[in-house]
Amino acid sequence: MRPSLLNPLFAPVTSLPGVGPKQDKLLRYLLSRDETPRLVDLLLHLPSNVVDRRARPKIRDAVPGTVVTLEVTVDRHRPPPPRNARAPHLVYASDDTGDVVLTFFRAKPGYVEKLLPMGEKRYVSGTLQMYDGIPQIVHPDRVLDEEAIAKLSGIDPVYPLTEGLALGSLRRAIAQALQKLPPLPEWISPEVMRRCNFPSIAEALTRVHQPVELTDVLPDQPYWSRLAFDELLAGQLALALIRAQLRRPAGVRNAGDGHLRNRIIDALPYALTPSQRSAAAAIADDLKQPVRMLRLLQGDVGSGKTVVALLAAAAVAEVGKQAALMAPTEILARQHIKTIAPLAERAGMRVAILTGREKGKERRDIVTRLAEGEIDLLVGTHALIQDDVLFKDLALAIVDEQHRFGVRERLALTSKGEAVDVLVLSATPIPRTLVLTYFGDMDISELREKPAGRQPIDTRAVPISRIEEVMDGVGRALQSGKLVYWICPLVEESEAEGTEHLTNATKRFEGLQKRFGDRVGLVHGQMKGTEKDRVMGQFAAHEIGLLVATTVVEVGVDVPAATIMVIENAERFGLAQLHQLRGRIGRGSEASTCLLLYSEPLGEMSKARLKVIRETTDGFRIAEEDLKLRGEGDVLGVRQSGLPGYRIARSEVHGQLITQARDEALRILKDDPKLKGERGEALRCLLYLYERDEAIPLIGAG
Numbered sequence: 001m002r003p004s005l006l007n008p009l010f011a012p013v014t015s016l017p018g019v020g021p022k023q024d025k026l027l028r029y030l031l032s033r034d035e036t037p038r039l040v041d042l043l044l045h046l047p048s049n050v051v052d053r054r055a056r057p058k059i060r061d062a063v064p065g066t067v068v069t070l071e072v073t074v075d076r077h078r079p080p081p082p083r084n085a086r087a088p089h090l091v092y093a094s095d096d097t098g099d100v101v102l103t104f105f106r107a108k109p110g111y112v113e114k115l116l117p118m119g120e121k122r123y124v125s126g127t128l129q130m131y132d133g134i135p136q137i138v139h140p141d142r143v144l145d146e147e148a149i150a151k152l153s154g155i156d157p158v159y160p161l162t163e164g165l166a167l168g169s170l171r172r173a174i175a176q177a178l179q180k181l182p183p184l185p186e187w188i189s190p191e192v193m194r195r196c197n198f199p200s201i202a203e204a205l206t207r208v209h210q211p212v213e214l215t216d217v218l219p220d221q222p223y224w225s226r227l228a229f230d231e232l233l234a235g236q237l238a239l240a241l242i243r244a245q246l247r248r249p250a251g252v253r254n255a256g257d258g259h260l261r262n263r264i265i266d267a268l269p270y271a272l273t274p275s276q277r278s279a280a281a282a283i284a285d286d287l288k289q290p291v292r293m294l295r296l297l298q299g300d301v302g303s304g305k306t307v308v309a310l311l312a313a314a315a316v317a318e319v320g321k322q323a324a325l326m327a328p329t330e331i332l333a334r335q336h337i338k339t340i341a342p343l344a345e346r347a348g349m350r351v352a353i354l355t356g357r358e359k360g361k362e363r364r365d366i367v368t369r370l371a372e373g374e375i376d377l378l379v380g381t382h383a384l385i386q387d388d389v390l391f392k393d394l395a396l397a398i399v400d401e402q403h404r405f406g407v408r409e410r411l412a413l414t415s416k417g418e419a420v421d422v423l424v425l426s427a428t429p430i431p432r433t434l435v436l437t438y439f440g441d442m443d444i445s446e447l448r449e450k451p452a453g454r455q456p457i458d459t460r461a462v463p464i465s466r467i468e469e470v471m472d473g474v475g476r477a478l479q480s481g482k483l484v485y486w487i488c489p490l491v492e493e494s495e496a497e498g499t500e501h502l503t504n505a506t507k508r509f510e511g512l513q514k515r516f517g518d519r520v521g522l523v524h525g526q527m528k529g530t531e532k533d534r535v536m537g538q539f540a541a542h543e544i545g546l547l548v549a550t551t552v553v554e555v556g557v558d559v560p561a562a563t564i565m566v567i568e569n570a571e572r573f574g575l576a577q578l579h580q581l582r583g584r585i586g587r588g589s590e591a592s593t594c595l596l597l598y599s600e601p602l603g604e605m606s607k608a609r610l611k612v613i614r615e616t617t618d619g620f621r622i623a624e625e626d627l628k629l630r631g632e633g634d635v636l637g638v639r640q641s642g643l644p645g646y647r648i649a650r651s652e653v654h655g656q657l658i659t660q661a662r663d664e665a666l667r668i669l670k671d672d673p674k675l676k677g678e679r680g681e682a683l684r685c686l687l688y689l690y691e692r693d694e695a696i697p698l699i700g701a702g
């Protein structure tokens with residue numbers, strides 16, 4: 001149960017005056033929420049910049065092009081003439097050094113008169129411009145009287161916005177939300193408060209939303225850092241709670257004598273790489289230990305994680321227990337089973353797949369065989385965690401691409417057995433500091449080297465103006481029997497407004513089909529699973545040679561014979577995504593080529609990204625460059641990048657805080673594992689505020 005103290009913060013934003021259904025919709029979009037955001041979501045939406053309105057020159061001294069706040073007397077109004085309603089409403093005002101014109105377009109009748117009453121003194125703030133030699137402010141940002149200006153610092157926060165949402169109305173909503181902030185208990189320990197020089201949560205929120213100094217909104221200052229620490233602490237505490245649960249001593253151990261594993265290794269058409277071997281050995285060792293395994297197997301795309309996962313499953317099958325492998329998408333689950341099934345079969349291991357697609361009798365059969373222990377390894381999607389999917393004796397949960405799964409899903413899978421061991425596969429190379437953020441304290445195995453025989457990928461950037469040459473090249477490649485991916489960013493133009501010029505996969509498909517006939521296929525995210533598989537299957541079987549695709553092929557798709565990839569609008573993709581996409585080629589023994597088609601002119605960031613991707617295929621290096629690049633392009637030092645899944649903490653600014661939050665979380669659980677005391681109560685508040693409360697039910701389960 002959420003502490004009632006927090007209720008005011010969990011009220012919907014629509015409870016604020018001036019926030020109606022239209023704002024609700026915009027705010028959902030802005031704050032990426034499926035439901036009406038709550039006040040807490042507003043408060044955790046931090047400014048990206050500030051406007052400094054403290055300059056208060058006389059009109060004569062005001063510098064054109066700068067933001068100024070003028071103290072003026074209103075002399076005269078000139079509303080638009082009746083027959084020309086589109087003319088601006090002009091207000092003539094002055095101080096003892098000169099005149100200024102305040103210009104309002106499309107103002108409601110009477111509005112400006114009320115805002116700037118004749119003969120009165122007002123403070124008017126905005127960017128000063130010269131127009132025909134006369135100082136002018138068009139649509140002043142603020143018009144204040146004596147009383148109102150006394151309350152303001154003269155520094156206004158600027159927030160990330162979304163089309164249609166006015167800065168002023170967002171600011172007002174946030175200011176109102178701030179008023180509703182209840183007194184909150186302190187959940188950070190006094191030592192950390194002192195060491196990091198943190199303000200209280202109330203002060204932190206107030207100062208970032210109502211800055212007193214220009215620097216107050218910077219992520220590296222104490223106010224933002226305090227909030228980042230809160231967010232990281234909530235994350236680490238949740239992970240630590242899960243870990244405490246998972247790390248309870250396990251009774252019977254799960255590693256067998258190796259007979260299945262040996263048979264699988266014998267059946268492999270290749271030799272395991274040294275890092276595959278040592279990962280498999282580390283896992284086997286974990287499985288023997290009297291505590292549960294929590295291991296992350298990290299390896300770049302194509303590094304061969306699937307076979308390591310299969311060996312882990314085989315180890316538990318050797319003692320008659322079961323394993324589950326959960327993937328985030330159907331394509332990936334099918335990919336796994338395709339690799340796994342033939343090897344498992346030859347070793348005498350029984351495997352099956354369960355996704356949303358298996359229905360009716362087929363599904364019932366699988367569920368029955370699973371419950372009777374006739375399946376050793378079940379591969380699947382979220383379908384694995386449905387209530388009626390019961391194992392006879394689940395001993396190992398393997399989760400692929402785990403950062404796409406929430407805590408809930410992780411727990412749901414591990415709760416289907418007794419003391420289930422956990423192996424996480426991650427294809428996204430995450431720099432070490434970040435591993436902690438997403439997975440907490442885990443043992444890590446890395447697959448650093450690529451399987452032997454891999455050819456380097458020749459990557460080139462080509463302007464879109466040379467697309468004809470590219471098409472000719474693709475034609476020649478098809479002629480000689482090569483398999484080609486053609487990646488486009490979007491399926492339909494309606495998917496994202498304002499991106500009409502982006503190439504549409506369907507259109508590109510039609511164009512290429514005209515040229516190359518039925519050797520062209522199309523897959524995109526909006527197709528049915530079976531349809532996608534059918535096309536992928538045709539591609540793998542060389543029935544089609546050219547596959548037009550959206551980023552659905554980004555993760556895990558494995559057609560080793562494909563050697564060419566064209567990526568359209570490459571400048572639009574992030575580094576990690578380009579790397580993942582390109583990882584679909586260069587998987588076989590033939591040399592591969594990747595062409596990055598870009599539209600000119602290229603921005604600095606896009607240029608830098610394309611350079612990195614051309615220079616290296618090392619996923620870890622790319623991940624690091626990505627972090628560096630995303631840290632740039634900032635105004636006033638306000639970083640634009642974030643940690644996925646984190647709203648406030650930034651990897652490049654708060655890296656230090658990640659380990660501190662981890663240590664604090666571990667100390668907390670050592671002192672008060674049930675979060676019972678006064679501080680425990682406060683920490684529960686923290687978990688709710690940052691939506692990490694999923695871990696709370698675990699405390700009772702101890």
Ligand code: ADP
Nearest residue numbers: 270271272273301302303304305306307451452
């Ligand atoms: P990922 O780590 O991206 O999941 P996969 O497990 O899908 O990689 O493996 C990619 C490809 O490499 C597969 O076709 C697999 O059969 C092959 N492979 C895996 N290990 C080796 C190896 N040691 N030598 C050669 N090929 C390998």
Ligand code: MG
Nearest residue numbers: 305306427556
């Ligand atoms: Mg894979």
